[in-house]
Amino acid sequence: MRTPSSSEIERILGRIKENSQNYFLNNIKFLKCKWENLDEKIEQALTKAHKNEKTLTIMKKILNLSFDESIETIKECFQALCSSIKMIHKDTESSDEHKNILILLQSFSDQLIELCKNAIEEKYHISECTLCDADSSSLSELISTLQWFLQVNEIYHKEFETLKNELNVDSKESEFEYFLKQTFRNLDTFCFCIVRIIKLFTIIRQSQELTQHDLEGIKNVTDIYNSSIVLFNEKCEDLLNSDINIFNEAFYEFCNSVPLCHKALLECIEKNLESFEGIEDALKVLYSFRNILKEEDIRSYIEIKDETILKNTKGEVGDAQTDEQRKLYISLCALSFPEGTNEIPWSQYLYRMINYLQTSESLFKWQESQDLIYINYTKSHTVLNFEEGLREAWFNEIEKAASDLVQPLIIKSEAESIFYVNFNPEILTLIREAKCLLKIGVEIPEKAKEILHQEGCLKRNSYGLQIILCEYNHFYSKIKPVYKSLLMPLLDDLEVTFQPGMENLKWISEDVEQYITSCHEKLKNLEGFINQINNVVENEIECKLKNTSKIVLADLPEDSQSFTTNYFIETQEKWKKCECHKLKIINIEVENSVDKLIELLSSYCLGHNLCPINPEESPKLVKYYNWHMYQALLQLTRQSLRSLKNKLCGTTRGTDSCSTLLFDCCVSIDVTGCIISPSINDLQKTVNLEVSAILKCTKEVYNWGQQEVPENEKTPFYDWIIKDKEIIKLVLLLTGALQGLRPKVTVFMEQFSQYKWLWIENPEENEECKEKIENLPNLEWINNIPDIEKIGALKIETTEIKRILTEKVIEWKKVCLKQ
Structure with missing residues (x-):
């Protein structure tokens, strides 16, 4: 309201003074009525704004809901939203406003669908991965998320159905009812797809969990499941955004292939049950299949098989104490249990079989159930007494095996001068037995728990000492006998280092690791020194001696x-x-x-x-x-x-x-x-x-x-x-x-010496030339004499003597012809 100016006030006062009081009062009444109307409109607008703000706040809270919110919190949010819409609907008179409200609700429903799609895609990326490659744990979380959204949709429907009833809207004539159906149409279609997707993912998860069982023929069953899933995935790659008709067609084809998969699975179960020798293995398999498979036909088949096996269990429990069965079970337990504890699983096996009969619902369908319960109760006490005797026998062996922990760490063979680790392997057997007993729920004494608590330390120290002694033997083998006597002070000092482990230190001592470290450092230094000595001996002495020879x-x-x-x-x-x-x-x-x-x-x-x-x-x-x-x-x-x-x-x-x-x-x-x-x-x-x-x-x-x-x-x-x-x-x-x-050379020279008269005598002075010419050597014989004669280490050349003989023969022939 505007504040009057000073001139207006002066005029009013002037008119009052001029006796114009009636005019003044009329103006006052007019202004008051105008102010009251304006104030009422402002109040109405402010109330509407508060309601709109509250409604928007509620819608924003709903749209910001995460999949971790509880159902009660979501229900409260929807109730508040419906109350706000109810108030807005009552305060609105025009049909256009009603349409705007319903359009807002339809947008809200579409936004809720997008919220679900984005959240699932962001967390699980189901549009980018193949269904067969999905992880089993991720599938479980995804199914829980989808079920959560179905609960949200159910609450959403119930609250708006309650809202419609409270507004007394005629379902045949009201335009509000038409828009309300349009609002839920997309949401209902999306939830319909989600229900089928949940069924699809449940079958996929079952197929993946079946692969974890190492049963004969189970791989063929999972392959049949996977082939059906692959065909569905090829036709409908994006589950959340696919066309509804394409999705329905692919899903119907998938559902038609599921009975074939179930048939193959039942045949596989039947075949494996026939191959099991023990009833406990068969019951375990049926129990695991009962937890995995949710289809009614398969579950009914498993219940029938379970009842049949339970009827046979009575006979097995009655004959369970025979020596042949006990030895067979103990031989199987020996693969995973040590020798001292493998009979305890046998007794516990009997006890489990008896308890299974006692707690089975199928047992009470038989007429002789009371007698069987009494017999099993009596046998259970016998089994417990048997197990108690086994435990006491095992406890008596603990002290004997644990006493070895107070022995010295190492011992020395004086005859061979070799060190050995003084660790009894039975201690590790004791630790393994204690673990197995704890695993099957048997209480062990405190001394065994102490040894079990020291398992890591004992293994680490025994392994460390074995490494030390291996290093010592390797170091000792490097010492050459030629200088071993010179290293006696060094070897004596090394034995002094080992002395605490042979006298004072025990396996339960606290300084064992420090002792191992000091021995390792000592050996490391000595090995470096021995390598330096061997380098001198091998490369500077022995190698040169070898090369010298x-x-x-x-x-x-x-x-x-x-x-x-x-x-x-x-x-x-x-x-x-x-x-x-x-x-x-x-x-x-x-x-x-x-x-x-x-x-x-x-x-x-x-x-x-x-x-x-x-x-x-x-x-x-x-x-x-x-x-x-x-x-x-x-x-x-x-x-x-x-x-x-x-x-x-x-x-x-x-x-x-x-x-x-x-x-x-x-x-x-x-x-x-x-x-x-x-x-x-x-x-x-x-x-x-x-x-x-x-x-x-x-x-x-x-x-x-x-x-x-x-x-x-x-x-x-x-x-x-x-x-x-x-x-x-x-x-x-x-x-x-x-x-x-010399004899060989003499013989060789005689073939030339017989013709020495050729160069000793003068042919012109010789009177017996005719007789001599008949004894001349043949030139052909001379040419055939080898140029080199090999006699032992001598290489004799005959070229010169052959030349001389040839010249002399020609000379003698010429002289004789002249005569």
């Missing part, structure tokens, strides 16, 4: 190559000079490596505060490798002399082989006849010089321990080598190696 002091070709004596002497001198220098260096290096080894052993003992090594052991190590150095030199000398002998005289497989050729010779003439150049004596002298040179190669390789002795006073290995019997034998063989060839 393979050195050859005579450079003899392996093929049929031969030499002149001068060339042979020159090449052998060069070769021996190089090899002698190599031997001298290797000898010094090996000696230094042995000193390095001793120094390394001594420094480690002093650095770790151990007892120093025995001073008497170091010279033994030096003497040991000094002897091996001598043996290597002796071996290479023998091998060099033996290879020279084989080259000169050949091997036992043949002495005339081409591989024995060594020296080049030729046949020449003198006044006495034919001679071979160089002669056999000269060649033997060359061999003797070679033998002497081979022996002298070790003259500059000095014996060990002479670092402070002057060079000219040092004793070489040569003095030892020349005294070896094998060396002496080879030298004697080589000094006469070529003498055996």
